[in-house]
Amino acid sequence: MLYTVTVNPALDKTVEIPNFSVGEVNRIQTMRADVGGKGINVSKCIAVLGGDTTALALLGGSVGKGMLAFLQQQPHIEPLSIETAGQTRTNLKIIDSVRGVNTDINEPGPAVSGREFADLQNLLLERLQPGDIVVLAGSLPTEAPVSLYRDWAVRCKQEGAQVFLDADGEPLKLGVEAKPDLIKPNKEELEALVGTHLLGEKDILRAARMLMKHGVGRVVVSLGSDGALFCSSESTLRASALQVPVKSTVGAGDSMVAALAYGSMQRMSWEEQAKLSVAFSAASVMCDGTQAPELKTVKKLYKKVVITEVA
Ligand SMILES: Nc1ncnc2c1ncn2[C@@H]1O[C@H](COP(=O)(O)OP(=O)(O)OP(=O)(O)O)[C@@H](O)[C@H]1O
Numbered sequence: 001m002l003y004t005v006t007v008n009p010a011l012d013k014t015v016e017i018p019n020f021s022v023g024e025v026n027r028i029q030t031m032r033a034d035v036g037g038k039g040i041n042v043s044k045c046i047a048v049l050g051g052d053t054t055a056l057a058l059l060g061g062s063v064g065k066g067m068l069a070f071l072q073q074q075p076h077i078e079p080l081s082i083e084t085a086g087q088t089r090t091n092l093k094i095i096d097s098v099r100g101v102n103t104d105i106n107e108p109g110p111a112v113s114g115r116e117f118a119d120l121q122n123l124l125l126e127r128l129q130p131g132d133i134v135v136l137a138g139s140l141p142t143e144a145p146v147s148l149y150r151d152w153a154v155r156c157k158q159e160g161a162q163v164f165l166d167a168d169g170e171p172l173k174l175g176v177e178a179k180p181d182l183i184k185p186n187k188e189e190l191e192a193l194v195g196t197h198l199l200g201e202k203d204i205l206r207a208a209r210m211l212m213k214h215g216v217g218r219v220v221v222s223l224g225s226d227g228a229l230f231c232s233s234e235s236t237l238r239a240s241a242l243q244v245p246v247k248s249t250v251g252a253g254d255s256m257v258a259a260l261a262y263g264s265m266q267r268m269s270w271e272e273q274a275k276l277s278v279a280f281s282a283a284s285v286m287c288d289g290t291q292a293p294e295l296k297t298v299k300k301l302y303k304k305v306v307i308t309e310v311a
Pocket residue numbers: 185186221222223224225226227228240241242243244246249250251252253254256277278281282285
């Protein structure tokens with residue numbers, strides 16, 4: 001089974017403001033709301049591929065209740081939540097279609113008690129079976145122990161599950177100590193993780209290989225419109241991003257993680273996983289907000305992905 005864990009989910013409010021200007025009055029042209037947070041987005045994308053996931057999340061208040069009700073209606077997703085006393089956050093995504101830039105304004109998330117974290121962890125551990133995949137993704141809410149991902153990853157691995165970690169900052173740095181089976185930093189997250197500026201592909205690959213030497217199974221480095229690098233013990237692959245009309249790049253990384261988790265579960269080859277993640281993330285940037293793309297778009301784009309092996 002595939003499990004996604006979102007300890008800091010969010011209702012994503014995406015607003016379109018052409019020529020968004022800091023310090024000025026800005027008028028919203030269009031707006032939409034999506035049930036999000038990184039792990040939940042991964043579940044939404046895997047559902048598009050026809051894969052089943054259990055989406056574990058901490059949800060609270062009226063926002064959390066609404067999000068749970070939405071998830072309960074989704075085919076292929078079994079939501080499992082612990083109700084928190086604090087209100088689930090609402091994150092603002094500003095899309096400036098004129099300048100072609102996105103601005104994320106993310107709330108820190110509610111204070112979560114030790115009991116609430118422990119209840120969610122128990123819910124996960126009770127169910128885990130050897131061979132399962134657990135995706136731990138996103139930021140930690142206020143007052144969470146910074147070692148949460150490391151500690152949970154260790155426990156999941158003890159149960160025989162594979163752990164995919166998509167986080168940044170200190171939670172990622174500590175999480176790597178648990179030797180996750182896959183991490184998917186973008187360039188900035190990788191730079192922060194290895195503590196050095198990475199100038200080009202060679203530097204990025206050196207950093208990724210160093211992490212693999214320290215026990216991380218596979219490292220996928222996403223490079224936005226420059227594509228991605230896929231490093232495993234099997235091979236190192238390079239993919240350019242596909243040229244597509246871009247609506248919102250928010251959540252592109254989540255669709256990549258979804259494709260990798262689904263592909264691993266289906267025992268796809270490393271090259272097929274790379275192709276699916278590039279096609280899926282390209283389809284995702286063509287969508288408004290943080291909604292999952294349609295399967296027919298992914299299938300069309302899949303045929304266009306070019307993968308080259310890095311010597
Ligand atoms: N402008 C774009 N055009 C086509 N594909 C894109 C574009 N931006 C991103 N992608 C695809 O999405 C993948 C992930 O993007 P990115 O590196 O921005 O992820 P991220 O920083 O983790 O994003 P987020 O945290 O918002 O999910 C890229 O490797 C690429 O395949």
